[in-house]
Amino acid sequence: MRRSLLFSLLVVLLFTACTPLSAAAPQTMTDIRLPVGYIPNIQFAPLYVAIEKGYFRQERLNVTLDYSMETDNVALVGAEKLPFAVVSGEQVLLGRAQDLPVVYVMAWYQQYPVGIVAKTSQNIRKPEDLKGKRIAIPGLFGASYIGFRALIGQVGLKETDLTLDSVGYNQVETLAADQQQAGVIYTTNEPVQLKALGYQVDVIRVSDYIQLVSNGLITNEKTARENPELVKSMVRAVLKGIQDTIQNPDEAYTTSEKYVEGLAQADEKVQKEVLMTSIALWKTDRPGYSEPQAWENMQNVLLEMGSLKQPIELKSAYRNDFLPEAK
Numbered sequence: 422m423r424r425s426l427l428f429s430l431l432v433v434l435l436f437t438a439c440t441p442l443s444a445a446a447p448q449t450m451t452d453i454r455l456p457v458g459y460i461p462n463i464q465f466a467p468l469y470v471a472i473e474k475g476y477f478r479q480e481r482l483n484v485t486l487d488y489s490m491e492t493d494n495v496a497l498v499g500a501e502k503l504p505f506a507v508v509s510g511e512q513v514l515l516g517r518a519q520d521l522p523v524v525y526v527m528a529w530y531q532q533y534p535v536g537i538v539a540k541t542s543q544n545i546r547k548p549e550d551l552k553g554k555r556i557a558i559p560g561l562f563g564a565s566y567i568g569f570r571a572l573i574g575q576v577g578l579k580e581t582d583l584t585l586d587s588v589g590y591n592q593v594e595t596l597a598a599d600q601q602q603a604g605v606i607y608t609t610n611e612p613v614q615l616k617a618l619g620y621q622v623d624v625i626r627v628s629d630y631i632q633l634v635s636n637g638l639i640t641n642e643k644t645a646r647e648n649p650e651l652v653k654s655m656v657r658a659v660l661k662g663i664q665d666t667i668q669n670p671d672e673a674y675t676t677s678e679k680y681v682e683g684l685a686q687a688d689e690k691v692q693k694e695v696l697m698t699s700i701a702l703w704k705t706d707r708p709g710y711s712e713p714q715a716w717e718n719m720q721n722v723l724l725e726m727g728s729l730k731q732p733i734e735l736k737s738a739y740r741n742d743f744l745p746e747a748k
Contacts (some may be wrong), residue, residue, distance in 0.1 A: 451482050458489065463674070466666045515729070523639050532626075537603050567726070574722065592605070653743050674692070
């Protein structure tokens with residue numbers, strides 16, 4: 422009887438060991454629609470890498486990228502219609518001022534990407550040189566305008582000390598034609614384009630004068646409270662994509678060709694410089710970390726501009742406890 426029982430147990434163990442993995446119960450995947458606030462672009466290479474290399478799948482996440490308007494994304498996350506979005510820091514403060522319970526849980530850009538570009542012949546090399554000049558800007562809104570106001574505020578200039586012309590996203594064309602003397606731009610984009618056209622340019626970077634909160638991952642208070650493991654999983658996967666892109670930029674560029682229409686036919690030298698300039702803004706020895714001083718600075722700028730009527734509780738606006746522990 423005992424020998425028969427032992428034999429039966431052995432058969433069961435052997436059968437279990439030989440059962441193929443495909444026969445095991447499949448792991449449940451969570452579908453995530455992730456808005457990024459812009460069109461498909463090489464700047465999103467880390468997300469393309471995270472999809473292609475399975476970093477999201479390893480966290481049991483099935484991520485689809487959504488190229489929608491940023492303010493709508495903040496509202497959707499705040500209303501608990503979406504669990505995550507990639508937005509810039511000022512949108513978090515403006516959203517919370519409207520009682521949207523959004524929370525910034527991972528910093529992507531460690532340096533604010535806005536700056537001023539001018540042809541070298543204009544002799545505009547520091548913020549003080551902007552006084553009396555005519556300057557192109559996409560519009561009096563968004564991260565570009567906030568970065569511009571923060572920059573001139575650092576040297577005591579006011580908007581009335583110069584002329585701002587809203588030109589949409591045509592800064593390169595207006596500067597090339599000398600219709601404007603300088604332009605408010607993203608440091609990863611327009612300066613690269615102007616240099617590719619053969620112009621010598623000078624760039625004044627906002628981040629050289631003041632630390633502000635830039636693009637990062639947000640969620641809402643309910644998701645953070647009720648599903649913290651989901652938030653940690655999302656943060657881990659995105660950070661893996663960022664670090665992989667930093668370490669393997671050429672591979673990341675090739676991966677991005679699958680997601681960015683026309684990238685394979687674009688000027689590779691220019692687009693790779695855009696990527697490398699972006700990587701310089703992502704690099705840090707504390708991946709994902711939100712600097713408290715950057716939040717203080719951002720709030721002060723928004724208060725000075727009148728975009729915020731009164732200070733908000735900053736400690737509720739961002740969290741660093743969803744980041745992987747430092748090794």
